[in-house]
Amino acid sequence: MYDFHVHSTYSDGDFLRKMVRAAESAGLEGVGVSDHCNAASRERMAHMREVYGFNLDITYERRRAAIERLRDAVDLEIYDAVEMDYDPRDVDEIRTFLETADFDYAIGSVHEVDGQNVQVSSNYVDLSEGERDEVVATYFDRLVSLIESELFDVAAHVDLIERTTPLRGRATTDQYRRVARAFENSRTIPEINAGRALTDEEVVHPDPEFLEILRDHDVSVTIGTDSHRSFEIGNRVDFLEEFLDRRDLDPVRPPALEG
Ligand SMILES: [Zn+2]
Numbered sequence: 001m002y003d004f005h006v007h008s009t010y011s012d013g014d015f016l017r018k019m020v021r022a023a024e025s026a027g028l029e030g031v032g033v034s035d036h037c038n039a040a041s042r043e044r045m046a047h048m049r050e051v052y053g054f055n056l057d058i059t060y061e062r063r064r065a066a067i068e069r070l071r072d073a074v075d076l077e078i079y080d081a082v083e084m085d086y087d088p089r090d091v092d093e094i095r096t097f098l099e100t101a102d103f104d105y106a107i108g109s110v111h112e113v114d115g116q117n118v119q120v121s122s123n124y125v126d127l128s129e130g131e132r133d134e135v136v137a138t139y140f141d142r143l144v145s146l147i148e149s150e151l152f153d154v155a156a157h158v159d160l161i162e163r164t165t166p167l168r169g170r171a172t173t174d175q176y177r178r179v180a181r182a183f184e185n186s187r188t189i190p191e192i193n194a195g196r197a198l199t200d201e202e203v204v205h206p207d208p209e210f211l212e213i214l215r216d217h218d219v220s221v222t223i224g225t226d227s228h229r230s231f232e233i234g235n236r237v238d239f240l241e242e243f244l245d246r247r248d249l250d251p252v253r254p255p256a257l258e259g
């Protein structure tokens with residue numbers, strides 16, 4: 001069992017050492033440290049990096065040295081990965097950064113639509129039904145663009161909007177099919193993401209209908225707990241093991257690790 005998606009203090013998670021120790025205690029064979037990173041030159045994104053302290057674009061070499069030290073101290077594989085924000089306007093900057101940094105693999109994420117984080121319910125409560133559907137449609141446009149960009153090994157939490165009450169349940173079968181076709185024609189694969197699996201909403205990405213459609217299209221999947229706190233890893237790994245077992249799913253490693 002592997003976990004290809006956890007965060008550390010190099011973005012918004014617990015101490016790197018603590019996360020890796022927790023992954024070892026969970027009995028994992030390997031853990032991928034995929035801290036948030038944004039490479040956009042747009043002023044708004046520079047502002048967000050600074051006020052939230054997302055600095056991996058500057059600190060990835062220090063984190064790499066830390067991972068190297070930890071590899072000698074623990075009994076599991078540690079992958080030096082990244083979760084990049086994706087926006088079609090930033091394709092050149094993302095490509096240049098990924099080529100320079102040369103991570104073990106890269107996860108790409110659509111976190112924002114029209115300058116707003118799609119995980120924040122308050123952004124959407126005052127919108128009409130039609131406007132909410134429009135946000136969901138734009139989210140899937142961005143996701144298809146991410147997949148077609150071929151910049152990433154993995155696309156994260158492919159129906160992130162399901163985390164957000166005003167946007168939940170609005171995705172259509174056609175939108176899922178369109179995403180599945182894009183994956184079919186790309187090196188990028190989706191992940192089973194347990195980042196909200198053990199909350200009251202019990203959201204696993206992708207949702208059951210979406211996962212079925214991806215399987216119909218023979219799209220491979222990888223796995224990630226998307227843990228930010230060390231205590232989250234063990235429970236989510238147990239959950240995912242049962243989840244995969246029940247569905248007879250056999251996840252793969254991110255394509256770049258297959259050489
Ligand atoms: Zn994310």
Ligand SMILES: [Zn+2]
Pocket residue numbers: 005007083226
């Ligand atoms: Zn994440």
